[in-house]
Every structure is written in structure tokens, then in C-alpha cells.
Amino acid sequence: MRFSQLLIPTLKETPAEAEVISHKLMLRAGFIRKLASGIYSYLPLGLKSIRKVEQIVREEMNNSGAQELLLPMVQPADLWQESGRWQKYGTELLRFTDRHDRENCLGPTHEEVITDLVRKNVHSYRSLPINLYQIQTKFRDEIRPRFGLMRGREFIMKDGYSFDATDSDAGKTYEKMNDAYHRIFKRCGLSFRAVEADSGTIGGSFSHEFMVLADTGEDTVVICTNCSYAANTEKAKAMESTMPENPELLPMTKIETPGKRKVKAVCNFLDIAPQNLVKTLIYVADGEPVAVLLRGDHEVQEVKLQNILGVDEVRLADDKETFDFAGTPTGYLGPVGLKLKIIADLEVARMVNFTVGANEKNFHMQNVNFGRDFEVDQTADLRMITADDSCPSCGGKLELPRGIEVGHIFKLGTTYSEALKATFLDDQGQEIPFVMGCYGIGVSRTVAAAIEQNHDKDGIIFPLPIAPFQVTLLNLSIKDEEITKAAESLYDEFLKLGIEVLFDDRDERPGIKFKDADLIGIPYRVTVGKSLTTEGKIEIRERKTGETFSVPLAETTSRLKQMIDSAMQSCQV
Numbered sequence: 001m002r003f004s005q006l007l008i009p010t011l012k013e014t015p016a017e018a019e020v021i022s023h024k025l026m027l028r029a030g031f032i033r034k035l036a037s038g039i040y041s042y043l044p045l046g047l048k049s050i051r052k053v054e055q056i057v058r059e060e061m062n063n064s065g066a067q068e069l070l071l072p073m074v075q076p077a078d079l080w081q082e083s084g085r086w087q088k089y090g091t092e093l094l095r096f097t098d099r100h101d102r103e104n105c106l107g108p109t110h111e112e113v114i115t116d117l118v119r120k121n122v123h124s125y126r127s128l129p130i131n132l133y134q135i136q137t138k139f140r141d142e143i144r145p146r147f148g149l150m151r152g153r154e155f156i157m158k159d160g161y162s163f164d165a166t167d168s169d170a171g172k173t174y175e176k177m178n179d180a181y182h183r184i185f186k187r188c189g190l191s192f193r194a195v196e197a198d199s200g201t202i203g204g205s206f207s208h209e210f211m212v213l214a215d216t217g218e219d220t221v222v223i224c225t226n227c228s229y230a231a232n233t234e235k236a237k238a239m240e241s242t243m244p245e246n247p248e249l250l251p252m253t254k255i256e257t258p259g260k261r262k263v264k265a266v267c268n269f270l271d272i273a274p275q276n277l278v279k280t281l282i283y284v285a286d287g288e289p290v291a292v293l294l295r296g297d298h299e300v301q302e303v304k305l306q307n308i309l310g311v312d313e314v315r316l317a318d319d320k321e322t323f324d325f326a327g328t329p330t331g332y333l334g335p336v337g338l339k340l341k342i343i344a345d346l347e348v349a350r351m352v353n354f355t356v357g358a359n360e361k362n363f364h365m366q367n368v369n370f371g372r373d374f375e376v377d378q379t380a381d382l383r384m385i386t387a388d389d390s391c392p393s394c395g396g397k398l399e400l401p402r403g404i405e406v407g408h409i410f411k412l413g414t415t416y417s418e419a420l421k422a423t424f425l426d427d428q429g430q431e432i433p434f435v436m437g438c439y440g441i442g443v444s445r446t447v448a449a450a451i452e453q454n455h456d457k458d459g460i461i462f463p464l465p466i467a468p469f470q471v472t473l474l475n476l477s478i479k480d481e482e483i484t485k486a487a488e489s490l491y492d493e494f495l496k497l498g499i500e501v502l503f504d505d506r507d508e509r510p511g512i513k514f515k516d517a518d519l520i521g522i523p524y525r526v527t528v529g530k531s532l533t534t535e536g537k538i539e540i541r542e543r544k545t546g547e548t549f550s551v552p553l554a555e556t557t558s559r560l561k562q563m564i565d566s567a568m569q570s571c572q573v
């Protein structure tokens with residue numbers, strides 16, 4: 001396609017609204033434009049990359065035996081009432097009333113709709129297994145839409161749902177999907193890890209997230225350097241340290257700590273390590289206060305906390321709520337004499353003679369001991385794992401790189417089929433619920449994640465399989481007849497060979513063409529300029545390495561084709 005005829009509104013300056021690199025570059029390279037918060041138009045280049053991801057997803061899903069369909073985006077409330085999620089889903093679900101006063105929502109996900117479809121149309125074990133997927137725009141009224149396509153309100157997702165007759169068949173389908181997902185992200189040319197994810201109340205390790213590794217990722221991935229253990233931080237179990245043997249418990253004392261509220265300030269003032277301090281945080285769990293005890297240098301893993309408490313939502317109380325619940329300002333809270341439900345991290349139960357807030361402004365308590373000075377309602381693993389922890393599987397050293405969740409596979413069991421009474425007749429003539437699985441891929445997020453992982457100061461460095469074009473061909477002097485003729489003939493040759501090419505035929509200065517080419521990040525750049533008239537040579541440059549090759553005009557197309565084919569080969573599975 002010709003640059004001059006495409007809508008590619010590149011920008012010199014980075015728009016102020018963009019915080020992360022993929023968002024900045026997608027705006028600057030003319031891939032997307034914002035319509036409203038978390039809602040974007042995909043311009044021709046952006047859409048091309050999205051379509052490439054979709055195509056890879058489609059091929060691998062079809063190869064694994066799944067069938068594509070397309071479900072409605074508008075979903076009636078009654079279905080969600082049947083599953084119990086109309087109440088549970090909260091404000092991420094965009095609800096509205098139609099002209100007949102019927103309540104509806106915009107689909108954030110499709111478990112209800114697909115289960116309804118299958119219960120009405122599949123009745124026998126002979127029709128199983130069935131695995132159905134779609135690629136569709138989803139709507140979630142995210143509390144903080146941000147980072148462009150990384151967390152939109154409207155975004156493109158591949159969502160798939162499987163229906164099996166037995167638990168063990170469902171396990172096999174899960175493995176097939178796991179395999180398909182590995183193939184998909186490899187074929188996209190991405191560096192990624194599949195990690196064990198929290199499967200909430202269902203239990204087992206039947207949930208995996210696919211994480212694109214990138215320093216700017218929102219999530220942390222826990223990877224063992226010694227064995228194959230890989231998990232997200234919600235799932236990664238923190239190992240307990242050993243308790244000192246027969247410790248001498250010192251008498252508890254109260255000490256003045258004027259204005260010292262933060263862990264660091266208290267530790268500096270008292271000349272103690274954060275490992276000898278226990279902090280007390282007040283959380284609101286489904287509206288109820290709970291005090292959480294944690295070693296000074298540790299952080300709460302909120303999903304672990306939520307699961308342990310068995311609630312739908314946890315959040316840190318603000319200063320006012322903390323004071324209302326505990327009667328003490330934030331910073332001076334402690335478990336001694338505290339009249340709230342208390343839950344302590346396992347590590348706290350291993351500590352002796354530690355420091356806590358005294359539940360009195362400007363005071364702390366020292367040499368406090370678990371069991372002797374206070375009791376708790378529960379102890380549990382509720383903290384974020386750190387690089388100082390060891391692998392829960394082999395004891396080896398852990399690494400904690402950042403990642404972006406692009407896919408999630410989940411063994412659902414019979415949760416939805418039971419709630420919606422979706423049953424079939426098994427080979428004994430018994431009516432039993434389908435065993436389900438669900439499998440998501442953030443298609444638009446995958447393009448953003450690819451950019452987070454692959455860019456430099458000049459712009460995007462697309463992995464070849466998902467680049468909007470494979471090659472950009474630059475005519476550096478459209479006024480020069482010889483150059484223009486050669487460029488036009490190369491363009492025709494490329495098209496004939498099926499090379500996807502963006503032909504920069506604009507009447508612009510070379511500097512602008514080079515800058516735009518780097519910004520857009522197409523993997524190969526072919527330049528027709530002065531060296532053609534002087535030496536009969538064309539320049540091929542690889543965006544990723546910056547390596548350039550000077551090639552005779554007649555050999556350009558074959559040489560380029562070779563480079564593309566071998567690069568595509570390396571992403572094959």
C-alpha cells in the first residue's frame with residue numbers, strides 16, 4: 001500500500017495523556033486515536049497488527065479443534081441473574097435499560113451467553129467435547145482505564161469456552177488449550193512465560209496466565225532459576241522462615257516515637273531493622289474492618305487476603321476509616337489491645353521481641369511477642385513474595401521479572417453449568433452438568449504488550465509476524481526519474497511475491513521518511529536513493545539490529561524475500 005493514500009497521522013510530540021511507552025508510540029505512529037476514556041479508534045496501521053494477531057489466534061484455535069462463532073454483545077440481565085453475577089460483577093458491568101424497560105448489559109465476558117446456547121442446543125454426550133470461541137469487542141467499565149490499549153474499557157478479546165462430559169476430558173481440553181496458547185504467543189514473536197495463576201475458590205492449579213515479559217509490565221512474575229516453577233504473585237506461596245529456638249522473651253515496653261509513622265521513620269528513630277517491626281494495616285473486606293499484621297519489609301498480596309477472608313472485595317482503609325475503626329491514627333496502630341478482627345501473616349508468627357504501634361498517637365511498643373501479648377483470629381500466607389524468598393517447589397533462587405497478562409486459561413468445572421442448569425445425558429442416560437473451561441486472549445492488549453517489549457528511543461520494533469507491514473519501501477527522491485522508476489518496479493515485484501509492503505511515495509524530505517519508518521517500526525526498510533544512481537545499489541536495513549545491506553537492484557527482491565522467510569521461520573512452532 002502507498003503511504004500517500006493511507007491514514008497514518010504520525011506525531012512529532014508525545015501527547016501528554018500517554019504514560020506508558022506503547023500508548024505513546026501507538027499515538028505517535030498513528031495506530032490509534034482516543035475517542036473517550038478507555039475507548040479508542042483503531043486506525044489502518046493499528047488494525048493491521050490487530051488483525052495479524054487475530055489470524056494467528058484463529059489458526060491455532062481452529063487447529064486445536066475449536067470452532068469460531070460470534071455471540072451478541074448485548075446480554076439480557078436475566079441470564080446474569082441466573083448465574084448470580086448480576087449482583088456480584090459490580091460496576092465494571094455496564095448496565096442499561098431498553099425501550100421496553102428491560103435490563104441489559106454490554107458483554108464483558110460470555111460465560112452466561114455460551115452456557116445458555118449450549119444448554120439449549122447440546123443434549124447428549126455424543127456431541128461432546130465442544131469448544132467454541134469468538135473474537136469480539138468487549139466492554140468493561142474499568143475503574144481506572146489507562147495505558148491506551150493495555151487497559152481499555154472497550155477492547156478486543158478472543159474468548160473460548162469448552163464443554164466436556166467428564167472432569168478428565170476437561171483436563172485434556174485444558175492441556176490442548178495450554179498448548180495452543182504456547183503456539184500462539186511463539187508465533188506472534190513474543191518472549192513470554194506461562195505461569196500458574198490463582199484459581200480462586202475452585203482450587204488446584206487449573207489456571208495459567210500467559211505473561212509477555214516486559215520491564216514496564218503491571219504484573220510481577222515469579223520464576224525459579226533452578227526448576228520449572230513459574231507463578232504469578234497471587235499464587236506464589238511465600239516460604240516460612242525458621243523460628244529461633246528457645247528465644248528469650250524480653251519484657252514489653254512502651255516508647256515515645258514523636259511524629260514517626262512510617263516503617264522507615266520508626267526504624268531509623270529506634271535504630272531497628274524493618275525485619276524487627278510488625279506493621280498493622282486496616283483493610284475493609286466486603287465493608288467490614290480487619291487488621292492485617294505484616295513484617296515491616298513485607299507487602300500484602302490483596303488477592304491472597306481476599307481468598308483467605310472469602311470475600312469479594314478488599315481494600316486498604318483510608319486514614320479517616322482507620323481512625324473510625326481503630327480509634328488511633330494511621331502509623332501508631334498495633335495488635336496489643338486492638339479490638340478488631342486480626343489476621344497475621346505466617347512470618348509474623350515466627351518473630352520474637354518485635355516493635356508495633358501502641359494504639360496511641362506518638363507511641364510504639366517494643367519487645368512485643370505473639371501469643372504472650374496478643375492473640376490473632378487467624379494466621380495465613382497473605383504477603384507478596386520477594387526475590388529473597390526461595391522457590392516453593394525446589395528451594396532454589398527466584399527471579400521476579402515484570403510481565404503483562406495477555407492470556408488466561410481456566411478450568412471452570414461445573415460452576416456455570418450448575419447455576420444455569422446446563423446438562424446433558426451421559427452414556428448411562430443420566431442427566432449431568434457439562435464440565436467447562438474458559439480461555440481468554442487480550443488481542444488488542446497483545447499488540448500493546450509487543451510494543452512494550454520491543455521498542456527503542458526511535459520507535460516501535462515490531463516482531464515480524466505481527467507488524468502492520470513486513471517491509472517499508474522508501475523512495476527518497478520522487479523527482480528523480482531513475483530512482484522513482486526503480487522504486488515503483490520494486491514495489492510491483494514485492495507485491496507479486498506476496499511481500500507486505502508500505503511504499504513511502506510521499507513528497508517529503510528523506511529525514512522525515514526515515515524518522516517515520518523508525519517510529520512505525522516495520523521490520524525491514526528498503527531505501528532507493530542516491531546510491532542507485534551512483535552505484536546501482538539499494539539499501540536494506542533491519543529495524544531490530546540496525547544492520548544495513550547494500551544490494552544490487554536486481555537482487556533486492558530475492559534477498560529481501562530470503563530475509564523475511566528465515567525470520568518467519570524462527571517464529572514457527
Ligand code: ATP
Binds near residue numbers: 109443444
Ligand atoms: P486484568 O487482571 O488485567 O484485569 P482479567 O483477569 O480481568 O485481566 P480476563 O477476564 O481473564 O482478564 O480476560 C482475558 C484477557 O483479556 C486478559 O488476559 C487480558 O489480556 C485481556 N483484558 C482484560 N481486561 C482488559 C482491558 N481492560 N483492556 C485490554 N485487555 C484486557
Ligand code: MG
Ligand atoms: Mg480485569
